[in-house]
Amino acid sequence: MTEQTKPIDLYYFPTPNGHKVSIMLEELGVPYTVHPIHIGKGDQFKPEFLAVSPNNKIPAIVDPEGPGGAPISVFESGAILKYLAEKFDRFYPRDPRARVEVDEWLFWQMGGFGPMLGQNHHFKQYAPEKIQYAIDRYVNETHRLYGVLNKQLEGQDYMAGDYSIADMATLSWSLGWEKQGMDLGEFPNVAAWQERLKARPAVERGLAVKLPEDQQMNLADDKEAQKVLFNQRAK
Incomplete structure (x- = not known):
């Protein structure tokens, strides 16, 4: 099994798509660092995040120990799950x-x-x-x-x-x-x-990954966040 010595960077907000990857990382038991991307405040449109996720959506990861030992960024939750499953040879059958x-x-x-x-x-x-x-x-x-x-x-x-x-x-x-x-x-x-x-303990831990109190969002009541998230057009 591949060993991960450096933490994987997880760009994250606690949505269903974000939880997919936090669950996977917990199941794998590999080190990772959460980088909050507050989607209600527009963090997803910042240049530094777009360099990792050009579709301005969470989640995304940067693996400092990617193929050939060089860092790699991966966006789209399904692609991230496949990448991690193939790298660590778990939760994805060989047959x-x-x-x-x-x-x-x-x-x-x-x-x-x-x-x-x-x-x-x-x-x-x-x-x-x-x-x-x-x-x-x-x-x-x-x-x-x-x-x-x-x-x-x-x-x-x-x-x-x-x-x-x-x-x-x-x-x-x-x-x-x-x-x-x-x-x-x-x-x-x-x-x-x-x-x-x-x-499953890892699923419980993955679903429990939260952001600091000042980074949380109640989308149903936050009209400013709704303006950021809905009806976006190409810049």
């Missing part, structure tokens, strides 16, 4: 067929379960005007995706066989089920899977 299955469910989360639930959050909670068509559109799609996940978990403990980066990617988004308008009673396999994962 090609099993690896394809993990990739399928990781990309399912990145392309659907995250973005659609994010739109659900926006139109149900933050949009200045309540557009019922948009709310129904994203709540219904959220419900469909929970159904897909519930079916995939039928008869198995994890999304793609063994516990993997696909589970880490999906868990934190699913924990918002109540505010997404979902009833976990309809999805018992998802509910059992959540409890299974939350019982």
Whole structure:
């Protein structure tokens, strides 16, 4: 197993996407340093962060011990999970067929379960005007995706066989089920899977990574933060 001697730099805010990587780093047990990026105050648009994450989104990492021993920066949470899994040879199977299955469910989360639930959050909670068509559109799609996940978990403990980066990617988004308008009673396999994962000490630690009190944000009430986060155009 690869040993990490220098801490990995984690550029972070405690969102579902941020939690994916804090969980992974805790599961790996490697040293890391959290660099708060307050997305409600515009830290994500600072040049020093854009040099690491050109899409101005968290999370991102800098590994000082990257390929060939040289530092490497990685942005996009799914890419970070794959990078770390491949480097440390954990939570990502070596068998090609099993690896394809993990990739399928990781990309399912990145392309659907995250973005659609994010739109659900926006139109149900933050949009200045309540557009019922948009709310129904994203709540219904959220419900469909929970159904897909519930079916995939039928008869198995994890999304793609063994516990993997696909589970880490999906868990934190699913924990918002109540505010997404979902009833976990309809999805018992998802509910059992959540409890299974939350019982893992590393998952508990990863979900508990917070920022200092003065760096926290209540997006529902912070209108200035909403201006920073929503309706951005190219600079």
